[in-house]
Amino acid sequence: MSSVGENQASPDVLIVGAGPAGLSAAIELKKRGVAQVVVIEREREAGGVPRHCFHPGFGLQDLRRNLTGPNYAQRLVSKAQDLGVEIATSSTVNAIAPDKTTRVTSPHGILDLHPRFVLLTTGVRERPRSARLVPGTRPAGVFTTGQLQQWVGLKKFPVGTRALVVGAEHISFSAVQTLRHAGVSCVAMVTDHPRHQSLWGASLLIRAVYQAPLLLGTELIEILGTHRVEGALLRNVASGSVEKIDVDTIVFTGDWVPDAELAYRSAIEISPLTRGPMVESDGRTSVDQIFAAGNLVQPAETAGIAARRGTEAAMHIANQIYQPIVAQRIVIPLECDESLLWVTPQRLVLNEELERLYFRTRLFSSKKFLAVRQGDRVLGRYRLRHTSPNRGLSVPGAWSKDVEKESGPVRIALCD
Ligand SMILES: Cc1cc2nc3c(=O)[nH]c(=O)nc-3n(C[C@H](O)[C@H](O)[C@H](O)COP(=O)(O)OP(=O)(O)OC[C@H]3O[C@@H](n4cnc5c(N)ncnc54)[C@H](O)[C@@H]3O)c2cc1C
Structure with missing residues (x-):
């Protein structure tokens, strides 16, 4: 790992934050053949929050192993480096302009990078x-x-x-x-x-x-x-x-809050519910070619889910690199009622199947259903055994293929 330098001036993808989401995204991008993937991390070492968690409980969902935080972080870092990901530590991204010029401060000074795509994975912090x-x-x-x-x-x-x-x-x-x-x-x-x-x-x-x-x-x-x-x-x-x-x-x-200062400064639309960037089903934010994933978008999940969401965003970025979209994208809002704290993504792309819908409930409940509706139509109904305010929940997104262009927003609510 090193500081950011001139040879990283125009990467294909620049990832901000070397936690599980950012590193997993970088690994996926390299596996898909993307030439230059640069990860910028403000701490002296890459790995994100797991680096500080000396207990086991990491890697169960993504690596199928029960590892301590530092072991889990080290595995992701080693895998990324073996695949040729360039990780610059002790470097902080301060701002991203609308043309994606990215200002980075490192021990060597201030440098402007010009990536083609940016992925934000800056995580959360406790209030x-x-x-x-x-x-x-x-x-x-x-x-x-x-x-x-x-x-x-x-x-x-x-x-x-x-x-x-x-x-x-x-x-x-x-x-x-x-x-x-x-x-x-x-x-x-x-x-x-x-x-x-x-x-x-x-x-x-x-x-x-x-x-x-x-x-x-x-x-x-x-x-x-x-x-x-x-x-x-x-x-x-x-x-x-x-x-x-x-x-x-x-x-x-x-009591998590997304570390969204950079997104906010970069004029990315912020969800008033999650307080992180609003994203479409593929991780796109409101600014063209800037994506977001991990706990920044859904505060806060396990490392495995953050890693998976990073990987998914990377798959979509790679698709866009290889097959730039020419057709107009039709985006339908996903809205939740007051029984839920938030849902993510907040926007669905018509004719693109959503893998999963993630959400949090406001109250404890048992034997409720999560109903997904558009207009008068019920698109999906999922039984939830128990809900609890600070517990991550998700349901499959298969209902997304039945969303219609003219029927207004999709509404999501708990019901009996
Ligand atoms: C105490 C604790 C215990 C946990 N225990 C478990 C567990 O047992 N099992 C489990 O699966 N999960 C656990 N988690 C959750 C897990 O750590 C997170 O889900 C995971 O780290 C989220 O990954 P992320 O990549 O989204 O964000 P993070 O890991 O938070 O990584 C974000 C990175 O972005 C960097 N960054 C932020 N802003 C900038 C910037 N402007 N420029 C450059 N870099 C920037 C940060 O320094 C950080 O390294 C625990 C979390 C905590 C706090």
Whole structure:
């Protein structure tokens, strides 16, 4: 891996972000014979978020193996390099002009690249304490899971002794494991939801092994302490009763926001629901020849799904390189009602079959159906055993072949 240079001035495809989505896309593009594929990564090493996650659970969907994050990341990096992908690290993409001139800042200075196609795979970040508007002082000892994992796994810094974990989705249980690994006891996990949002087995096991009590229907209302966290005030949502707990560390988990600043600055249309770029079924954004994939588009999935979405976007980019489309594309909006937080893609290309529709629900439910309608016609109806607000869900896109040009937007909703 090296910094970006003049010999990468006009790549066929420039990928921003060397996480699972970007690296998998790069691998697919090379497999399909695309000549120059350059991946730009702002960190010193490629691999994305998995590089910081020292626990297993990676690669199950795409590599059919259960790997630790760093092993998984290394496999993707090695495969990409073996195929001739050029990965430039310590390089940040700052802006992309409408003609796709891409400004990159690296230790060697500022360079403008002129790629034919751009794929954005800049991922997500957890909403930090400031963005969650939690009142109180601003002491040391407040982390997101990502910061905690970097602190413990990469920097080997001491964390604290007694922690509160805010959130109860998959990642929150990873935070409990990381705390324990760092010798910190988890005094409580809190969620304002009436249930946790992870897998039952995994959450039970982690709570039993690490003895982390889960307080449901409870919210953090204030952080206490001057220089270091000294405690926190928790409120029971139903009764309104307030309790103080003694902790010196607070970890905010989940509550993902796409890392969409670059997309936003590049005048790409942003979805008000996902807060990432709006995409068509093939990953195209509102700007010609700029695509987006991975957690940036659907906040947030497993690494395997991000990788798969990167691979799919790469297949479409390669198709466009080899067979530029001349026919006019007819695009139909996909809209969801208030039972759903978001759906992606947000636009369907007429006569192009959609592989899967990804979505999130607003509430917990069981034995519901996801209905896909256009006008008065029901195009698809899928039974959902359980839904949970922070859990990724998807259904097949076979119904997309029945979408008609003149019948208006496709509407997606939960129903009985
Ligand atoms: C704590 C934690 C535990 C997890 N555990 C699991 C697990 O057990 N199993 C699993 O399958 N998944 C797990 N995940 C989820 C998994 O890590 C993500 O789904 C996956 O990393 C998403 O891949 P991505 O390529 O979309 O984004 P990312 O991995 O976030 O990669 C995006 C990359 O883009 C780079 N970037 C951003 N902006 C710029 C820019 N302007 N210029 C250059 N580079 C830029 C970033 O530095 C980053 O490297 C976990 C996530 C976390 C946070």
